[in-house]
Amino acid sequence: MRSAPLNYLISVAFGGLLWLGTGYWVANYLKFNVSLGVGTTVDYFVGVYRIVLAMAAVIGLLACFFWFYYGSQEGTASNLEGAKRVWTISFFVQLALSIVAVATIFAIFENAIFTAAQYAVFFAVMSAHTYLFYWLCTLVLSPRTVKYIPWGMR
Amino acid sequence: MTRTVLEGRFFTRIALFAVICAAGAAGCGGDDGRGPADDAWAYTQRDVVGPNGQGTTDSIRADVYVDATTSMVGYLAGGASRYTRFFRELESSLASGWAYSNLGYFKFGSRVRSISRNTFRDADRRAFYRESGVSQTTRIDSVLEQMNRSKISIITTDLFQNESDVTALVSRVKTEVFQQGLSAAVLGIRSEFDGRVFDARVPAYNYASTRDEEDTYRPFYALMFGKVAELRRLFQTLQSSPAVSRDYFVLISPYLVEDYRASVRKTRESRKLNATAVQEDDSRFAFDLQSGGTGGTLRANIVLDRAPNTPRIEANRVEMTAYRKKLSRRPGEGDTTSTRTRDLTLEALRSSEDTLRATLRMNLEDDPSGTYSYKTVFRPGATDGLGVPTWVERFSSKSPSPQNGPNKTLNLEKFISDLIQASNSVRRPKLAKLYITVRKL
Numbered sequence: 001m002r003s004a005p006l007n008y009l010i011s012v013a014f015g016g017l018l019w020l021g022t023g024y025w026v027a028n029y030l031k032f033n034v035s036l037g038v039g040t041t042v043d044y045f046v047g048v049y050r051i052v053l054a055m056a057a058v059i060g061l062l063a064c065f066f067w068f069y070y071g072s073q074e075g076t077a078s079n080l081e082g083a084k085r086v087w088t089i090s091f092f093v094q095l096a097l098s099i100v101a102v103a104t105i106f107a108i109f110e111n112a113i114f115t116a117a118q119y120a121v122f123f124a125v126m127s128a129h130t131y132l133f134y135w136l137c138t139l140v141l142s143p144r145t146v147k148y149i150p151w152g153m154r
Numbered sequence: 155m156t157r158t159v160l161e162g163r164f165f166t167r168i169a170l171f172a173v174i175c176a177a178g179a180a181g182c183g184g185d186d187g188r189g190p191a192d193d194a195w196a197y198t199q200r201d202v203v204g205p206n207g208q209g210t211t212d213s214i215r216a217d218v219y220v221d222a223t224t225s226m227v228g229y230l231a232g233g234a235s236r237y238t239r240f241f242r243e244l245e246s247s248l249a250s251g252w253a254y255s256n257l258g259y260f261k262f263g264s265r266v267r268s269i270s271r272n273t274f275r276d277a278d279r280r281a282f283y284r285e286s287g288v289s290q291t292t293r294i295d296s297v298l299e300q301m302n303r304s305k306i307s308i309i310t311t312d313l314f315q316n317e318s319d320v321t322a323l324v325s326r327v328k329t330e331v332f333q334q335g336l337s338a339a340v341l342g343i344r345s346e347f348d349g350r351v352f353d354a355r356v357p358a359y360n361y362a363s364t365r366d367e368e369d370t371y372r373p374f375y376a377l378m379f380g381k382v383a384e385l386r387r388l389f390q391t392l393q394s395s396p397a398v399s400r401d402y403f404v405l406i407s408p409y410l411v412e413d414y415r416a417s418v419r420k421t422r423e424s425r426k427l428n429a430t431a432v433q434e435d436d437s438r439f440a441f442d443l444q445s446g447g448t449g450g451t452l453r454a455n456i457v458l459d460r461a462p463n464t465p466r467i468e469a470n471r472v473e474m475t476a477y478r479k480k481l482s483r484r485p486g487e488g489d490t491t492s493t494r495t496r497d498l499t500l501e502a503l504r505s506s507e508d509t510l511r512a513t514l515r516m517n518l519e520d521d522p523s524g525t526y527s528y529k530t531v532f533r534p535g536a537t538d539g540l541g542v543p544t545w546v547e548r549f550s551s552k553s554p555s556p557q558n559g560p561n562k563t564l565n566l567e568k569f570i571s572d573l574i575q576a577s578n579s580v581r582r583p584k585l586a587k588l589y590i591t592v593r594k595l
Binding site: 040 | 419420421422425426428429430431432442444445595
């Protein structure tokens with residue numbers, strides 16, 4: 001499970017499942033509950049939401065791929081401190097990306113009125129596709145040489 | 155070896171799983187639970203915009219009725235007036251505007267008499283207006299009695315009528331023209347005049363226009379009855395005549411607009427309402443009313459492409475009627491016929507130029523969840539919803555006399571206004587139709 005290409009494929013499948021859940025069920029919840037701006041249609045809102053979600057998911061997936069590749073390199077085993085730094089930076093980049101993704105949606109739909117719960121849903125969904133996805137995938141699927149680097153493994 | 159086989163099976167399962175997920179996502183995405191909305195109405199604009207150029211053929215069949223009473227003699231004005239030229243230009247316009255023209259000629263006054271083309275061409279001579287039994291009184295209603303409804307009827311007259319004449323004539327036009335699905339048009343032509351003006355509220359008086367001073371000319375009229383498309387085409391054809399001004403024409407029909415574009419949006423305050431679909435080409439709009447919502451406010455912007463030379467729309471009297479159908483995917487549960495409803499009401503309406511800005515109030519408080527389709531029809535007010543063109547006001551007088559508007563037409567404004575009202579009462583024009591589907595969640 002921690003060796004290529006299995007870890008790649010499992011992360012793709014997991015990312016796909018996650019997108020299915022958030023891109024359909026969560027989208028449906030939002031489309032029937034958000035209060036959109038005057039000239040915005042529900043279809044447009046859902047379309048933009050799914051595009052932003054897909055971009056976040058792809059970036060999260062690419063970050064995982066990078067970690068799998070980086071972790072499987074021979075030189076990485078001799079520089080675990082460096083690897084830890086790479087993983088941490090990548091994690092926080094993902095965290096920043098999730099905030100950017102949420103901000104992007106708010107900027108596009110600046111005339112919409114979102115409740116506090118809906119703000120939380122947006123952030124939770126984007127988090128699930130970026131830094132949480134990255135953390136979970138690297139926790140379970142990291143190559144053996146770097147398997148103890150993700151937080152929570154020790 | 156065993157490890158490779160096991161890994162191969164695992165990869166196959168993963169791939170299969172991914173395909174199932176993708177198919178599931180695609181399938182789920184295609185059905186978002188939106189109710190049926192496309193089969194609710196006929197979605198035609200034809201009853202609003204009319205035939206718009208369709209409905210005419212290569213041939214025209216028209217009857218020309220010339221008012222041959224003595225009051226028309228003044229329009230001869232020495233023999234070379236716009237009035238005398240009009241008859242020749244009318245014939246040539248009809249001949250050039252249609253591949254085939256079939257014209258009948260009549261003179262009328264106290265009675266109506268068919269005449270030959272040669273006699274018609276004598277309309278520029280005084281003798282034409284001295285026929286005993288014809289020249290005494292103007293009976294336009296007798297023309298209406300015998301006109302052939304399958305043809306265009308063109309009546310040239312000075313339209314000088316007292317109030318009771320106007321009432322009787324309009325009543326006859328209503329039954330013989332509007333109730334038969336035909337339309338009316340009035341073309342005013344200012345012509346040189348030198349003669350006596352009869353039938354005013356003052357004794358007959360002499361009046362002579364001044365050469366090249368159009369404001370002193372006295373108008374005569376071509377009153378036309380026929381199908382709206384043919385009347386429009388006839389007017390376009392007549393515009394080639396130097397005597398005819400495009401400004402002095404009014405077409406009275408159920409069609410006041412040639413096209414319209416509309417947009418409907420919710421207001422920012424209507425938080426429970428979201429737009430789900432916008433098809434501005436068809437004036438179709440859809441909204442979701444979220445659970446717990448009772449309604450909201452919609453703003454409709456309707457840009458009218460006004461049909462030229464039609465009565466003025468009094469914007470402050472525009473009315474809106476809404477019809478409702480409940481839609482359902484289950485057979486037998488939806489409405490097959492529409493009913494008038496107050497779910498959608500017109501709260502306010504403003505207009506600028508040819509744009510109507512309507513505020514619609516939606517109230518579905520008492521309705522259960524479901525999909526409701528509304529057809530909203532905007533019409534001019536039933537009474538005083540339409541006004542006469544400004545040129546009619548300028549040409550008209552309630553009492554022309556030598557001192558006050560000697561060249562104006564007695565009761566023209568009342569006549570046109572009553573004609574418009576009569577047409578409006580038979581078939582009220584529509585200005586726009588909007589289709590709004592609301593899914594109450």
